[in-house]
Amino acid sequence: MRHRKDRDQDMYDIEFNGRNGRSYGIIPVRRPSVPAPEPRVTETEIPGRDGALIETDGAYELIEIPIEFNFLRPPDQWMGVYHEAKKWLSGSGWLKLGDYQSDLYKVLYIRIADTERASRRLGKFTAEFVCDPYAYIADGQKEKAISEVEYNPYATSHPIYKIKGSGTATLTVNGKIMKATVSGEITIDTDRMIAYNASGAGQNTALSGDYEDLYLIEGDNTITVTSGFTVTVIPNWREL
Numbered sequence: 001m002r003h004r005k006d007r008d009q010d011m012y013d014i015e016f017n018g019r020n021g022r023s024y025g026i027i028p029v030r031r032p033s034v035p036a037p038e039p040r041v042t043e044t045e046i047p048g049r050d051g052a053l054i055e056t057d058g059a060y061e062l063i064e065i066p067i068e069f070n071f072l073r074p075p076d077q078w079m080g081v082y083h084e085a086k087k088w089l090s091g092s093g094w095l096k097l098g099d100y101q102s103d104l105y106k107v108l109y110i111r112i113a114d115t116e117r118a119s120r121r122l123g124k125f126t127a128e129f130v131c132d133p134y135a136y137i138a139d140g141q142k143e144k145a146i147s148e149v150e151y152n153p154y155a156t157s158h159p160i161y162k163i164k165g166s167g168t169a170t171l172t173v174n175g176k177i178m179k180a181t182v183s184g185e186i187t188i189d190t191d192r193m194i195a196y197n198a199s200g201a202g203q204n205t206a207l208s209g210d211y212e213d214l215y216l217i218e219g220d221n222t223i224t225v226t227s228g229f230t231v232t233v234i235p236n237w238r239e240l
Contacts (some may be wrong), residue, residue: 014067016107017093021069026085028066029124031099037240038062060133060240064117065095065105066113070124082123087113089127096138104141106132133240134189140237149235152216157236158191159216172224174217178209181198182229190214191236 012028013020021027037060044053073081089112095105111128114155137154144164156171164185171188179188185198190211195203216235225231 003030012098014098014208015096016089019088024088025073025081025086026069026071028098029070032065032067032097032103034065034097034135035063035150056189062108063131063133065129065131066126067129068124068126070122072122082125085125094136095129095131102138103135104138105129106134106136108132133237135240136198137237137239140235143232143234146225146231146233149216149233150221150223150237152218152221152237154218154237154239156218157216157238158216159214159236160190160234161188161214162186162187162232163229164224164231165226168226169229170226171214171231173214174221176209176213178207178211178214180208181206188214 012031013022014028014032015021039056040059040061042055042058044055046053069080069085071085089110092109095107097103097105107129109130111130112225113126113128134155140154140157149159161171162185163171163180163182165182166184167182169180169182169186171180178188180188180195180203183197186195186203186206186212187197188195193211195207197203223231223233
């Protein structure tokens with residue numbers, strides 16, 4: 001009889017941009033380890049002084065999540081599976097690990113390393129996911145009413161605001177103001193620091209104010225918008 005641990009490992013999978021590895025015929029060899037984010041630190045040595053002067057801006061370094069995959073295919077199908085896997089594991093997007101369904105990792109790019117044909121049928125390779133240091137809460141990627149996001153139980157987040165209406169809207173977050181000229185709908189993405197309309201056309205010139213002023217701090221927040229406009233928020237909740 002196989003042990004439960006072995007059966008659980010057989011079921012383990014990862015998801016990238018909405019597709020899982022098994023749909024491509026590749027299987028993670030083991031559960032990956034997620035490194036702890038490290039603060040971005042500058043060390044300056046000063047002559048005559050022991051140690052070093054340490055400076056940090058409060059930001060964190062990127063993290064790398066290496067995942068080893070293998071796949072079993074007849075020799076004539078081996079390269080086809082490998083090429084499809086490489087197409088899937090390219091670009092940026094969201095990574096979800098099989099046993100952390102509530103967390104998402106924002107992948108900036110992926111390196112494919114250590115490719116190996118272990119036998120005529122068995123292939124192995126490692127994908128290194130280079131990610132934003134934060135783990136993002138899956139529920140925080142949904143569009144929500146103001147009342148649902150005014151309390152932020154996580155770290156400071158960089159939300160997306162969607163304002164609907166016509167005219168000049170004043171969006172106030174924690175006493176700080178951004179004005180937006182709205183013609184139907186405008187989206188304000190504070191993480192990417194861009195704004196665009198419903199058709200995707202850039203609207204940065206329609207704004208007056210600083211994107212950083214619209215961040216949601218940890219704990220209580222206040223959000224208001226000019227009467228006659230509606231606003232919804234994708235909070236982008238995250239934690240280290």
